[in-house]
Amino acid sequence: MGRDIVVATPAGPVAAWRADPPHKAAAKGAIVVIQEIFGVNAHIRSIADGYAAAGYVAVAPALFDPVARNVELRYDSDGFAEGCRLASELGFDAAIGILRATRDLLRQDGHRQIAAVGFCWGGTLAFLANTRLGLPAVSYYGARTVPVLDETLQAPMLFHFGAEDSSIPPDDIAAHRQRQPEAEVHVYPAGHGFNRDVDPAHYAPDSAADARRRTMKFLATALR
Secondary structure (H helix, E strand, O other): OEEEEEEEEOOEEEEEEEEOOOOHHHOOEEEEEEOOOOEOOHHHHHHHHHHHHOOEEEEEEOOOOOOOOOOEOOOOHHHHHHHHHHHHHHOHHHHHHHHHHHHHHHHHOOOOOEEEEEEOHHHHHHHHHHHHHOOOEEEEOOOOOHHHOOOOOOOOEEEEEEOOOOOOOHHHHHHHHHHOOOOEEEEEOOOOOOOOOOOOOOOOHHHHHHHHHHHHHHHHHHOO
Protein backbone atom coordinates (compact mmCIF):
# COMPACT_ATOMS: atom_id res chain seq x y z
CA MET A 1 0.00 0.00 0.00
CA GLY A 2 2.82 2.40 0.84
CA ARG A 3 5.89 3.48 -1.11
CA ASP A 4 8.89 5.75 -0.81
CA ILE A 5 8.75 9.12 -2.57
CA VAL A 6 10.81 12.31 -2.55
CA VAL A 7 9.45 15.77 -1.74
CA ALA A 8 11.24 18.82 -3.13
CA THR A 9 11.55 21.32 -0.27
CA PRO A 10 13.36 24.61 0.46
CA ALA A 11 15.84 22.55 2.50
CA GLY A 12 16.52 20.14 -0.36
CA PRO A 13 15.01 16.77 -1.29
CA VAL A 14 13.27 15.01 1.58
CA ALA A 15 12.27 11.36 1.61
CA ALA A 16 8.68 10.53 2.51
CA TRP A 17 6.40 7.54 2.92
CA ARG A 18 3.27 7.76 0.81
CA ALA A 19 0.25 5.49 1.25
CA ASP A 20 -2.72 5.56 -1.13
CA PRO A 21 -6.19 4.14 -0.53
CA PRO A 22 -7.17 1.00 -2.43
CA HIS A 23 -9.36 3.09 -4.73
CA LYS A 24 -7.40 6.29 -5.18
CA ALA A 25 -10.04 7.97 -7.36
CA ALA A 26 -12.43 7.85 -4.43
CA ALA A 27 -10.02 9.29 -1.83
CA LYS A 28 -11.75 11.23 0.95
CA GLY A 29 -8.88 13.72 1.14
CA ALA A 30 -5.21 13.77 2.06
CA ILE A 31 -3.29 13.76 5.34
CA VAL A 32 0.21 14.96 6.14
CA VAL A 33 1.39 12.56 8.85
CA ILE A 34 3.95 14.25 11.11
CA GLN A 35 6.52 12.09 12.84
CA GLU A 36 7.63 11.87 16.44
CA ILE A 37 11.25 12.68 17.24
CA PHE A 38 12.09 9.04 16.51
CA GLY A 39 11.82 9.47 12.73
CA VAL A 40 9.62 8.08 9.98
CA ASN A 41 9.90 4.54 11.28
CA ALA A 42 7.72 1.46 11.01
CA HIS A 43 5.23 2.95 13.47
CA ILE A 44 4.75 6.17 11.50
CA ARG A 45 4.56 4.26 8.22
CA SER A 46 1.89 2.02 9.71
CA ILE A 47 -0.11 5.07 10.79
CA ALA A 48 0.03 6.41 7.24
CA ASP A 49 -1.01 2.99 5.93
CA GLY A 50 -3.94 2.99 8.35
CA TYR A 51 -5.22 6.31 7.06
CA ALA A 52 -4.88 5.03 3.50
CA ALA A 53 -6.91 1.96 4.40
CA ALA A 54 -9.59 4.35 5.71
CA GLY A 55 -9.70 6.15 2.36
CA TYR A 56 -7.14 8.96 2.66
CA VAL A 57 -3.93 9.63 0.78
CA ALA A 58 -1.28 9.91 3.51
CA VAL A 59 2.26 11.28 3.22
CA ALA A 60 4.80 11.24 6.07
CA PRO A 61 7.86 13.37 5.23
CA ALA A 62 11.16 12.50 6.90
CA LEU A 63 11.60 15.86 8.58
CA PHE A 64 15.12 15.19 9.81
CA ASP A 65 16.52 14.65 6.30
CA PRO A 66 18.08 18.14 6.05
CA VAL A 67 20.23 17.39 9.11
CA ALA A 68 20.42 13.56 9.13
CA ARG A 69 19.04 11.02 6.69
CA ASN A 70 17.40 7.65 7.29
CA VAL A 71 16.68 8.40 10.94
CA GLU A 72 14.86 5.64 12.81
CA LEU A 73 15.67 5.88 16.51
CA ARG A 74 15.08 3.41 19.30
CA TYR A 75 12.48 4.12 21.97
CA ASP A 76 15.02 4.52 24.75
CA SER A 77 16.87 7.32 26.50
CA ASP A 78 19.58 7.49 23.83
CA GLY A 79 17.01 7.61 21.05
CA PHE A 80 15.06 10.29 22.87
CA ALA A 81 18.16 12.42 23.41
CA GLU A 82 19.23 12.10 19.77
CA GLY A 83 15.72 12.92 18.54
CA CYS A 84 15.61 16.04 20.70
CA ARG A 85 18.99 17.08 19.35
CA LEU A 86 17.91 16.60 15.73
CA ALA A 87 14.62 18.45 16.30
CA SER A 88 16.50 21.36 17.83
CA GLU A 89 19.04 21.42 14.99
CA LEU A 90 16.29 21.39 12.36
CA GLY A 91 14.05 23.96 14.09
CA PHE A 92 10.36 24.63 13.68
CA ASP A 93 10.71 26.99 10.72
CA ALA A 94 12.55 24.46 8.55
CA ALA A 95 10.09 21.75 9.58
CA ILE A 96 7.16 23.94 8.58
CA GLY A 97 8.86 24.56 5.24
CA ILE A 98 8.94 20.81 4.63
CA LEU A 99 5.29 20.45 5.66
CA ARG A 100 4.36 23.30 3.29
CA ALA A 101 6.16 21.55 0.45
CA THR A 102 4.34 18.30 1.29
CA ARG A 103 1.01 20.11 1.27
CA ASP A 104 1.88 21.68 -2.08
CA LEU A 105 2.82 18.28 -3.52
CA LEU A 106 -0.58 16.93 -2.53
CA ARG A 107 -2.27 19.96 -4.06
CA GLN A 108 -0.37 19.40 -7.30
CA ASP A 109 -1.67 15.84 -7.20
CA GLY A 110 -5.20 17.23 -7.25
CA HIS A 111 -6.06 17.13 -3.54
CA ARG A 112 -7.78 20.20 -2.13
CA GLN A 113 -8.94 18.78 1.20
CA ILE A 114 -5.76 18.27 3.23
CA ALA A 115 -5.25 17.85 6.98
CA ALA A 116 -2.26 17.30 9.27
CA VAL A 117 -1.97 14.70 12.03
CA GLY A 118 1.10 14.77 14.26
CA PHE A 119 2.48 12.95 17.25
CA CYS A 120 4.68 14.22 20.13
CA TRP A 121 7.06 16.76 18.51
CA GLY A 122 4.89 16.30 15.44
CA GLY A 123 1.85 17.15 17.55
CA THR A 124 3.21 20.66 18.06
CA LEU A 125 4.04 20.85 14.36
CA ALA A 126 0.46 19.84 13.56
CA PHE A 127 -0.75 22.85 15.53
CA LEU A 128 1.66 25.07 13.57
CA ALA A 129 0.48 23.48 10.31
CA ASN A 130 -2.93 24.82 11.28
CA THR A 131 -1.88 28.32 12.33
CA ARG A 132 0.76 28.84 9.62
CA LEU A 133 -0.41 26.66 6.72
CA GLY A 134 -4.17 26.71 7.24
CA LEU A 135 -4.59 22.93 7.55
CA PRO A 136 -7.18 21.29 9.77
CA ALA A 137 -5.04 19.47 12.28
CA VAL A 138 -4.95 16.76 14.94
CA SER A 139 -2.28 16.98 17.63
CA TYR A 140 -1.42 13.94 19.73
CA TYR A 141 0.39 14.89 22.97
CA GLY A 142 2.33 17.84 21.56
CA ALA A 143 4.48 18.90 24.51
CA ARG A 144 6.02 21.99 22.92
CA THR A 145 2.88 23.88 21.95
CA VAL A 146 2.42 26.19 24.94
CA PRO A 147 5.07 28.76 23.84
CA VAL A 148 3.25 29.22 20.50
CA LEU A 149 -0.26 28.69 21.80
CA ASP A 150 -1.39 32.25 21.14
CA GLU A 151 -1.05 31.81 17.38
CA THR A 152 -4.39 32.07 15.59
CA LEU A 153 -6.12 28.94 14.35
CA GLN A 154 -6.88 28.99 10.63
CA ALA A 155 -8.92 25.76 10.55
CA PRO A 156 -10.54 23.18 12.85
CA MET A 157 -8.22 21.81 15.54
CA LEU A 158 -8.27 18.67 17.71
CA PHE A 159 -5.93 17.97 20.65
CA HIS A 160 -5.38 14.59 22.35
CA PHE A 161 -3.59 14.45 25.72
CA GLY A 162 -2.81 11.83 28.35
CA ALA A 163 -3.79 12.66 31.92
CA GLU A 164 -0.66 10.84 33.16
CA ASP A 165 1.75 12.56 30.75
CA SER A 166 4.44 14.20 32.89
CA SER A 167 5.65 16.27 29.92
CA ILE A 168 2.23 17.94 29.57
CA PRO A 169 0.97 18.79 33.09
CA PRO A 170 -2.65 19.68 33.81
CA ASP A 171 -1.91 23.41 33.73
CA ASP A 172 -0.64 23.07 30.16
CA ILE A 173 -3.76 21.20 29.10
CA ALA A 174 -5.88 23.89 30.77
CA ALA A 175 -3.92 26.52 28.83
CA HIS A 176 -4.94 24.87 25.57
CA ARG A 177 -8.58 25.09 26.54
CA GLN A 178 -8.29 28.68 27.74
CA ARG A 179 -6.18 30.07 24.90
CA GLN A 180 -7.73 28.07 22.07
CA PRO A 181 -11.40 27.84 23.07
CA GLU A 182 -12.50 26.92 19.54
CA ALA A 183 -10.35 23.80 19.51
CA GLU A 184 -11.58 20.36 20.57
CA VAL A 185 -9.59 18.95 23.51
CA HIS A 186 -9.75 15.40 24.86
CA VAL A 187 -7.84 13.88 27.78
CA TYR A 188 -7.35 10.14 28.23
CA PRO A 189 -6.37 7.94 31.22
CA ALA A 190 -2.90 7.37 29.75
CA GLY A 191 0.61 8.76 29.56
CA HIS A 192 2.76 10.19 26.79
CA GLY A 193 2.92 8.18 23.56
CA PHE A 194 -0.29 6.28 24.29
CA ASN A 195 -0.93 5.74 20.56
CA ARG A 196 2.49 4.12 20.03
CA ASP A 197 1.47 0.48 19.64
CA VAL A 198 5.07 -0.67 19.04
CA ASP A 199 6.12 0.58 22.49
CA PRO A 200 4.51 -1.50 25.27
CA ALA A 201 5.83 0.86 27.95
CA HIS A 202 3.63 3.66 26.64
CA TYR A 203 0.84 2.11 24.56
CA ALA A 204 -2.67 2.37 25.99
CA PRO A 205 -4.94 0.51 23.56
CA ASP A 206 -8.28 1.75 24.88
CA SER A 207 -7.16 5.38 24.84
CA ALA A 208 -5.60 4.95 21.39
CA ALA A 209 -8.84 3.48 20.06
CA ASP A 210 -10.91 6.32 21.52
CA ALA A 211 -8.53 8.92 20.09
CA ARG A 212 -8.57 7.30 16.66
CA ARG A 213 -12.36 7.19 16.64
CA ARG A 214 -12.50 10.92 17.45
CA THR A 215 -9.78 11.65 14.91
CA MET A 216 -11.63 9.86 12.12
CA LYS A 217 -14.83 11.72 12.98
CA PHE A 218 -12.92 15.01 13.00
CA LEU A 219 -11.30 14.29 9.63
CA ALA A 220 -14.59 13.29 8.06
CA THR A 221 -16.08 16.63 9.06
CA ALA A 222 -13.04 18.87 8.48
CA LEU A 223 -12.33 17.43 5.03
CA ARG A 224 -15.94 17.24 3.92
